[in-house]
Amino acid sequence: MPRKLILDVDTGTDDAVAIMMAALHPDLELIGVTTVNGNVVVEHCTDNSLRVLDFIGRGDIGVYEGLARPIARSDFPIPRAIKKSTGVHGTELDVPPATSRKQNKSAVEFLIETYRAATDEITLVPTGPLSNIAAALALDPKFVERVPELVLMGGAHDHGNVTPSAEMNIWADPDASASVFAAGFRKLVCVPLDATHQALVSRANVLEMEAMGTPAGTAAARFIGRRIGAYDANQPMAERGAAPVHDALCVAYLVDPSVITTRFLHVAVETQGALTVGRTVVDTHFRGEGKPNCHFAFGADRAKFVAMMLETLRRTA
Ligand code: BDR
Ligand code: CA
Secondary structure (H helix, E strand, O other): OOEEEEEEEOOOHHHHHHHHHHHHOOOEEEEEEEEOOOOOOHHHHHHHHHHHHHHOOOOOOOEEEOOOOOOOOOOOOHHHHHHHHHHHHOOOOOOOOOOOOOOOOOHHHHHHHHHHHOOOOEEEEEOOOOHHHHHHHHHOOOHHHHOOOEEEEOOOOOOOOOOOOOOHHHHHOHHHHHHHHHOOOOOEEEEOHHHHOOOEEEHHHHHHHHHHOOHHHHHHHHHHHHHHHHHHHHOOOOOOOEEEOHHHHHHHHHHOHHHEEEEEEOEEEOOOOOOOOOOEEEOOOOOOOOOOOEEEEEEEOHHHHHHHHHHHHOOOO
16 A cells, blocks of 8 residues: 655755655655745745646645744744745746646645544655644644654754754744654654755756656756756755755655664754754764654665656656
8 A cells, every 4th residue: 555645845846856756656645735935935835836746747636835934933034045045946846837726725724634534644744844734733732643754854963054053944944843853753754964965866867857758757857957056056065966856855765764874863953042043953972861752864875766766757647
């Protein structure tokens, strides 16, 4: 039986690849997409998610719009985040406008109601700021028990991307992130920059995608090609002509957990520090009081990840 999941996204070029992989992989059943303010304002995250799903022939998957602001600090960090991410993502993804429409229900309602009614296990996969998830936790005290596994893209141990200390998804709504890490999920897997920066996708891979002739291959080639240009220009990786596709690594993990290597450790999020707000504080040497609460990925198998991505993008709906 395919593994059911909900993706909570701020689409975004790498969220878009994650959506396509989740919607096309035969071992996965994407039962809904919820959107949140992040890479672009939430209306564009919703529109971009609809565009991608329509383009690959999966307009049947519902898209539910979520929070337009962080749960706290309503003045923070929207303008700066958007300015920083325009090169990597743009505002509207480069595929035709969607014909599908978003659902009437809000993302947070959808999350709460879906988990309340669920008879099967549904993995929750947030790949944007954690505002929707924190709202669901606050509104439904049983939400945390109902989620069998939460696999998120976010955080960084070695170095951040939006500040020296913090990664974008965690930093964009630090209070929400702190509540998610402290909530006590049955299984919390964190896929941070430490792992995604090891799973680079190259220009040669983009050429392979282009040559596939499938809608997903064509779209991914455009999105990842854009990412590589922006990374080379603004935050070059260890290898030029290659970029991380962060969010897609979470989806790959659902199919094959060995695509990342994790350590089970205590992780908390800094919400106060003037220099460190949004940092994932990982207790690698058991110096604190907190018990392990998170499977934190320090490594990734690039070859395995890229092979799975290429194989999935070759598929059609
Ligand atoms: C994360 O931030 C966003 O820009 C990406 O979509 C990814 O989820 C990487 O820091
Ligand atoms: Ca994202």
